[in-house]
Amino acid sequence: xxxxxxxxxxxxxxxxxxxxxxxxxxxxxxxxxxxxxxxxxxxxxxxxxxxxxxxxxxxxxxxxxxxxxxxxxxxxxxxxxxxxxxxxxxxxxxxxxxxxxxxxxxxxxxxxxxxxxxxxxxxxxxxxxxxxxxxxxxxxxxxxxxxxxxxxxxxxxxxxxxxxxxxxxxxxxxxxxxxxxxxxxxxxxxxxxxxxxxxxxxxxxxxxxxxxxxxxxxxxxxxxxxxxxxxxxxxxxxxxxxxxxxxxxxxxxxxxxxxxxxxxxxxxxxxxxxxxxxxxxxxxxxxxxxxxxxxxxxxxxxxxxxxxxxxxxx
Numbered sequence: 474x475x476x477x478x479x480x481x482x483x484x485x486x487x488x489x490x491x492x493x494x495x496x497x498x499x500x501x502x503x504x505x506x507x508x509x510x511x512x513x514x515x516x517x518x519x520x521x522x523x524x525x526x527x528x529x530x531x532x533x534x535x536x537x538x539x540x541x542x543x544x545x546x547x548x549x550x551x552x553x554x555x556x557x558x559x560x561x562x563x564x565x566x567x568x569x570x571x572x573x574x575x576x577x578x579x580x581x582x583x584x585x586x587x588x589x590x591x592x593x594x595x596x597x598x599x600x601x602x603x604x605x606x607x608x609x610x611x612x613x614x615x616x617x618x619x620x621x622x623x624x625x626x627x628x629x630x631x632x633x634x635x636x637x638x639x640x641x642x643x644x645x646x647x648x649x650x651x652x653x654x655x656x657x658x659x660x661x662x663x664x665x666x667x668x669x670x671x672x673x674x675x676x677x678x679x680x681x682x683x684x685x686x687x688x689x690x691x692x693x694x695x696x697x698x699x700x701x702x703x704x705x706x707x708x709x710x711x712x713x714x715x716x717x718x719x720x721x722x723x724x725x726x727x728x729x730x731x732x733x734x735x736x737x738x739x740x741x742x743x744x745x746x747x748x749x750x751x752x753x754x755x756x757x758x759x760x761x762x763x764x765x766x767x768x769x770x771x772x773x774x775x776x777x778x779x780x781x782x783x784x785x786x787x
Contacts, residue, residue, distance in 0.1 A: 519576065
């Protein structure tokens with residue numbers, strides 16, 4: 474019977490037919506837990522993110538879970554705000570063999586180095602520091618270029634940028650791409666027009682107020698996520714700077730509410746669902762069929778033009 478259920482080894486056609494009839498008549502269902510114990514596999518993968526409330530992380534996890542189910546795997550979702558939290562989860566989930574592999578979302582502080590060399594793991598949203606782990610990220614360089622390119626095409630020259638935390642890999646590459654695009658257009662980004670937020674709307678608000686004091690000549694702002702863009706939008710409005718008539722704003726991510734703000738937010742969209750699905754597929758494929766190659770896969774970004782940007786008439 475086990476050969477028929479597990480599709481392993483040769484079974485004579487007449488025997489297979491008898492077993493399948495018996496299974497159907499008895500409404501037999503294999504005990505998944507017993508099978509997992511016998512095979513030394515849990516058919517579970519872990520998704521570990523800095524938190525489970527962020528739209529980005531939740532979207533990736535949801536897509537990974539849906540994809541994993543199509544291959545007969547479940548997903549255990551956990552948050553690890555600090556490296557110590559991450560190590561504790563590894564001890565509880567991986568060392569005790571409760572999961573077969575790990576998806577690490579937006580790894581911070583070099584935490585991926587705590588993964589044992591033989592632990593099947595894939596990073597999402599950032600590269601490993603030593604490039605030794607497979608990863609799926611947005612094409613951050615091209616995405617940063619895309620945002621600035623849009624503003625330049627509209628005639629903006631006094632462009633400011635609100636970047637995310639500079640210790641994050643995605644911010645470093647996104648900023649580098651934006652700066653390269655400005656240089657290629659013969660434009661500079663002086664220190665007075667580059668400020669750093671923490672991804673929150675509050676930081677976007679504060680950063681925009683700083684920009685207006687330091688660089689009142691600005692005509693466009695590139696905020697590296699939509700929440701900071703929304704905070705900046707409020708600060709500009711309070712200061713009497715009309716958007717987009719006087720200052721254009723472009724965000725990043727394309728969160729669900731982006732199209733409902735006033736004005737609707739122009740943004741750079743990253744497809745979190747694609748990231749989650751691809752990550753689960755690659756990890757499970759390696760678990761079922763072979764080792765994970767330490768390859769970096771980049772997902773393209775898409776420009777979504779709405780009403781918060783317009784041609785510069787200054």
